[in-house]
Amino acid sequence: SQTIHQWPATLVQPVGSPLSLECTVEGTSNPNLYWYRQAAGRGLQLLFYSVGIGQISSEVPQNLSASRPQDRQFILSSKKLLLSDSGFYLCAWSGTGGPRFTQYFGPGTRLTVL
């Protein structure tokens, strides 16, 4: 069966510090991978998606970047965090085929930027 892991579970970082959140998927090959964020008082917002190694698409201009160095690894990064980067970050995977496929979510990372 497929599982998805995220770490760390919680993170408190000062403004201006770097960020690296990691997501890995087990039990499937060539998944579509996604990063979402839920900021306070808002719905889940799609940040990045990837259909393969090295292929990243960004949905919104922002202070963050994503990379996919391996088939089942997806990393969210920032060089300098802003207060507005605080939120709950979720990684998700789906089978190839687009919007009709269910997305399966990881446990999430709670990021607080002070």
Place this chain on the structure above:
Amino acid sequence: ILNVEQSPQSLHVQEGDSTNFTCSFPSSNFYALHWYRWETAKSPEALFVMTLNGDEKKKGRISATLNTKEGYSYLYIKGSQPEDSATYLCAFGVPDGLTFGKGTHLIIQP
């Protein structure tokens, strides 16, 4: 920017009662409508993926309907139980990913 709206924002229901809530979405360029249940301290859990106008899906006491022509979906819970307490999210599927509503926060009162 796609607009996915859910109502009500929160809902208190007595245990044993049935309830329903709404998701509205763009009626053009429809691909799929997803429903998720998100319990505190857990990952969002997929309930349904609906792709055809008139679709009805059922999972235990939870069911959903879809009207793509007018752009809405209803989620129904029959005989609410305390374990149904969660935030219910709908999401409009697009080629890049999912556009989520803000959710309906459901609290079942014993």
